[in-house]
Structure formats: structure tokens, C-alpha cells
Amino acid sequence: MDQQCTTLSSFIIEENRRLGDKATGEFTGLLNDISIACKGIAALVNKGALAGVLGVAGSENAMGDAQKKMDLIANDLFIDALQNNGHCAGMASEELDEILTLPEGKIRGSYLVTFDPLDGSSNMDVNIDVGAIFSILKAPADKKDPTAADFARPGTEQIAAGYCLYGPSSMFVLTTGNGVNGFTLDTSIGEFILTHPDMLIPETTSEFAINASNQRHWEPAVQQYFADCLAGEDGPLGKDYNMRWVAAMVGEIHRILCRGGVFLYPIDARNREAGGKLRLLYEGNPMAMIVEQAGGVASTGYKSIMDVVPNGDPHQRVAVIMGSKQEVEIILSYH
Numbered sequence: 001m002d003q004q005c006t007t008l009s010s011f012i013i014e015e016n017r018r019l020g021d022k023a024t025g026e027f028t029g030l031l032n033d034i035s036i037a038c039k040g041i042a043a044l045v046n047k048g049a050l051a052g053v054l055g056v057a058g059s060e061n062a063m064g065d066a067q068k069k070m071d072l073i074a075n076d077l078f079i080d081a082l083q084n085n086g087h088c089a090g091m092a093s094e095e096l097d098e099i100l101t102l103p104e105g106k107i108r109g110s111y112l113v114t115f116d117p118l119d120g121s122s123n124m125d126v127n128i129d130v131g132a133i134f135s136i137l138k139a140p141a142d143k144k145d146p147t148a149a150d151f152a153r154p155g156t157e158q159i160a161a162g163y164c165l166y167g168p169s170s171m172f173v174l175t176t177g178n179g180v181n182g183f184t185l186d187t188s189i190g191e192f193i194l195t196h197p198d199m200l201i202p203e204t205t206s207e208f209a210i211n212a213s214n215q216r217h218w219e220p221a222v223q224q225y226f227a228d229c230l231a232g233e234d235g236p237l238g239k240d241y242n243m244r245w246v247a248a249m250v251g252e253i254h255r256i257l258c259r260g261g262v263f264l265y266p267i268d269a270r271n272r273e274a275g276g277k278l279r280l281l282y283e284g285n286p287m288a289m290i291v292e293q294a295g296g297v298a299s300t301g302y303k304s305i306m307d308v309v310p311n312g313d314p315h316q317r318v319a320v321i322m323g324s325k326q327e328v329e330i331i332l333s334y335h
Ligand code: F6P
Pocket: 119, 120, 121, 211, 247, 248, 249, 250, 265, 278
């Protein structure tokens, strides 16, 4: 092992020290809990069919999505990691109908965590990227069990956010509001190692990601931007575009952090009432914080995602347009 390497744990401790935090170690402990859940998930995702984790579970989540076996296993790994060490006071997950408070006898910590334990899980059975997304909020100071209202806070109040991408290698990407850093899992020692310090999204791009099969349902602004992208250098945008669609937001955002691009899951006629398709508390907000901390822009098309006022539903939906600053600004000018 390289003597200079920085592990995720040592990075977090150092960062707390640099920020002058007279830390109790609770926040460091919380991030450690999350990273342990992610390592457990990575090990199973990596074994795939050998671990018997492919296929459907035969149940549905609160939004009516068919749950995969691995959705439920990943959810349990997050809950186990978060409820036992006294760092977390409650959680909200894509896979839980309601928010989860801790069982009797467990210490209520100072933080709330929202998470999508296996983003893009339909990719699981076809051995393509999946991931986990999380967001951390401060818990109410009274140490009582949190309610759904305690989670209903705008993205601007997030203390930290991150994701773990389970791809060719597993990567933990984290922001605590002081830039974005990426850590690659060294499976031989079981540690996330800092490999991508200070990740910055290039301001310009000619790569977009959108599920074009929804085209006829989009609003006119997105229809027009898309048409202009397809027109390439002969159209008003004056350049040829490339398109990608991983069908896992974690994969799209990671690509954008590495080489730029824009990711859109805009309002369409079928989800207008709900506000979009993706979930605000455990998809939109954490990814918006990461993208903005890396110099990008994250919008609904009409306002900053992190300014959306939550309505109290832990599964509230939101429209998402995020990525390279200048390209997102071009898209916003169509709205
Ligand atoms: O949970 C949402 C999600 O899986 C995202 O990660 C991904 O970007 C999107 O849904 C894929 O949607 P579609 O089914 O339209 O390809």
C-alpha cells in the first residue's frame, strides 16, 4: 500500500480538524457507518448471481416500484449500520413507506439520514452500474424521535451528501460543503482511498443524458433544447452533441463529475402534478449539493433544486436538470 494514501476515515477526521470542529467524533462515526453499509452492499453487488441477490423480491415500495431483492438487502444494510451506533436519530429511505425512528433502547444521535440504498436497481440483473445516494441533516436538538416534518427541510440545510457507485470499481463520493472528493474501494484492504481529490465539473460540455423515450411528454422548453441538440452544428447551439443514458442517476452524475455533461429528468405531462419523477430528499437534494459543490448547477428548470420547500412527504418528487454550469444555463434559458 502506498504510504501516502488517505483513507476515507482519515480524510474525514482531518477535514473536521481543519474546519476547527471541536468534534465529538459523532459526524465522523456517522460517515463511517454509511461507508460500512456501502462496503457491505459493494461486496454483494460484486458477487451478483453467486450471492443469490438478483431478481425481484415480489413486493412494491411506497411509490409502487417493484422492489428487487437487492433493494431490500441494501436497505437493511443501511438500517443496521445507522441504528446501532448512536450517531443517527432517524432515517428516510426509498424502500420504507414512512420515516424510521430507532427501536427502544438505541441511542438517538444528532443526525438524520435520507437514502436511496440501491439507485438504478433495475440495472442489477443485467450487471450494469447501480449506486447508493445519501443526505445528512441535523436532527432536532431535543433528542426526541424525529417526525416526517423534521425531514422536510430544503437542500440548503444539508450538512453533507454523497453517493457510492458500484461500477467497474466501487467509489464513495462525498461533500461536507467544502468541495467534492472521491474515494475508490481497495477491496484488498477493505478501505476507500482518496483517488479523486477536489472533483470539479467542467463548465462546458456537449454531452447530455435524458430518457428520450419520454420525449413526447416533455414541456416545450425541453423539447426545443433536445431538438437543438439533435440539430448539432447545423442548429442554433452550433455544436454536435453526444448522448448517454446509464439509467442509474449515480452513474450519470459520476460521469458528469469526471468529464462534464448534463443530466435531465424533467417534468413531463404524466408527472407534472407530482413535480417530477425523481425523489427530492434522497435523490434530487444530495445530488444537487454534490453537483453545486463541484461547480455545477442543479435546477428544476425554474428554481434551484435545493430551494424547493419540502411538503412533508418523504417521497416527494422533483424535476432535475443538473451538470455543467454553462450548459445548464443554456437549458434554463429555454424555460
Ligand atoms: O430511481 C430513479 C432512477 O432509477 C434513476 O437513478 C435513473 O436516472 C432513472 O430512475 C431511470 O429512469 P428510466 O426508467 O426512465 O430509465
